[in-house]
Amino acid sequence: MVILGERMNSGSWPHLFEETWKRFRFSTLAFTATAVFSFNVSAQTVDDVIAKNIQAHGGIEKLKSINSARTTAKFSQGSFRAEVKQENKRPGKVREEFIIQGMAQVQAYDGKTGWQINPFGGRRDAELLSQDDLKSLVVDADIDGPLVDYKEKGHKAELVGHDSVEGTACYKVKLSMKNGDVRYYYLDTDSFLELKLEVQTTIRGALQETEIYYGDYEKVNGVYYPFSVEQAPKGGSTRSQISIEKVEQNVPFDDAHFSVPASKPEAKAPAAGK
Numbered sequence: 269m270v271i272l273g274e275r276m277n278s279g280s281w282p283h284l285f286e287e288t289w290k291r292f293r294f295s296t297l298a299f300t301a302t303a304v305f306s307f308n309v310s311a312q313t314v315d316d317v318i319a320k321n322i323q324a325h326g327g328i329e330k331l332k333s334i335n336s337a338r339t340t341a342k343f344s345q346g347s348f349r350a351e352v353k354q355e356n357k358r359p360g361k362v363r364e365e366f367i368i369q370g371m372a373q374v375q376a377y378d379g380k381t382g383w384q385i386n387p388f389g390g391r392r393d394a395e396l397l398s399q400d401d402l403k404s405l406v407v408d409a410d411i412d413g414p415l416v417d418y419k420e421k422g423h424k425a426e427l428v429g430h431d432s433v434e435g436t437a438c439y440k441v442k443l444s445m446k447n448g449d450v451r452y453y454y455l456d457t458d459s460f461l462e463l464k465l466e467v468q469t470t471i472r473g474a475l476q477e478t479e480i481y482y483g484d485y486e487k488v489n490g491v492y493y494p495f496s497v498e499q500a501p502k503g504g505s506t507r508s509q510i511s512i513e514k515v516e517q518n519v520p521f522d523d524a525h526f527s528v529p530a531s532k533p534e535a536k537a538p539a540a541g542k
Contacts, residue, residue: 314427317439317455318415324460326491331412334491338516345508352510354408355519361526362409377405378526385529394528400471403447414443414451422446433463433481461485461492466502477502488515 322328336357343350343366351367363376368388375384375397382402383394397405407414410421418425424444431440431454438454445451454464465480479502482494497510 312427312439314425314441317427317441317460318418318425320460321453321455321462322416324492326487328416330490331416334411334517336517336519336521337411338514338519339493339512340514341510341512343508343510345506355521355525356409356411357521357523357526358411360406360409361521361523362405363526364405364408375405376526377402377409378523378528379409381528382406383528396528403449403469403471406447407445407449414445415441415453418443428452430457436463438463459485462494479504481507489517491517 322331325331336355338353338355341352343352351365353365353367355363360379361377363374366373371387373384373386373388376382382397382405384397384401385391385394414421414423415425423446426442426444428440428442431438433454437457439457439460441453441455443451443453448470450468452466453462454466455461456463462482464482467476467478467480469476469478479500481498482496483498484494484496485492486495487493493512493515495512497512498507499510500507
């Protein structure tokens with residue numbers, strides 16, 4: 269499923285913390301626990317883990333019943349504040365807004381064309397996005413998220429064992445995306461919800477690595493969404509924060525909402541003497 273917050277570090281948007289994984293004092297107990305956990309991992313297949321992740325979010329039927337969605341949130345990094353909004357519609361449409369003091373940067377994809385309006389860069393008219401700038405926007409346009417029906421979408425998934433996120437044990441799933449990106453999902457071994465996502469993408473020939481942490485899951489009409497997100501470049505010490513305010517499902521959007529707006533003709537100067 270699409271989660272607001274994944275694109276914030278590249279000029280757009282983009283969730284979890286949980287309980288502590290208990291340590292055993294004695295090495296014999298630690299060895300036994302490791303052996304048992306390793307057996308459980310080997311007994312699971314990547315498809316088992318992904319299926320449980322989908323079920324944890326509410327199940328495939330619930331997810332597929334969502335034909336459109338709008339997420340609104342507050343973004344903060346240090347003293348900087350902004351509002352963000354992400355709107356999705358099947359099949360493969362997305363519109364994202366980054367709002368500061370009533371002025372909005374808009375990026376959108378209608379399933380074929382990606383475009384933006386960036387008043388902060390002095391541009392008031394829509395302009396087309398480059399393939400690099402469009403890359404993550406196309407991923408966001410997938411309302412179900414990359415894990416759902418990953419094989420049909422051309423992605424490859426692998427269960428690469430287990431790891432921990434801030435003390436919580438997780439299954440680690442590697443997803444090699446059709447577009448060349450690599451994602452590592454850290455799924456809580458108890459809830460199977462995402463605690464962390466690592467994204468590796470190449471933009472203009474340079475590798476960019478981002479870490480996203482998910483938390484405060486809440487149920488909206490039978491579907492679980494993370495309501496807090498923290499994100500930073502991999503190894504970075506300062507995380508940006510996103511606090512979700514509202515998630516709305518099946519919002520009536522016109523297709524034109526996602527399409528490149530028609531340019532307005534410039535007003536003609538009045539003729540001399542009139």
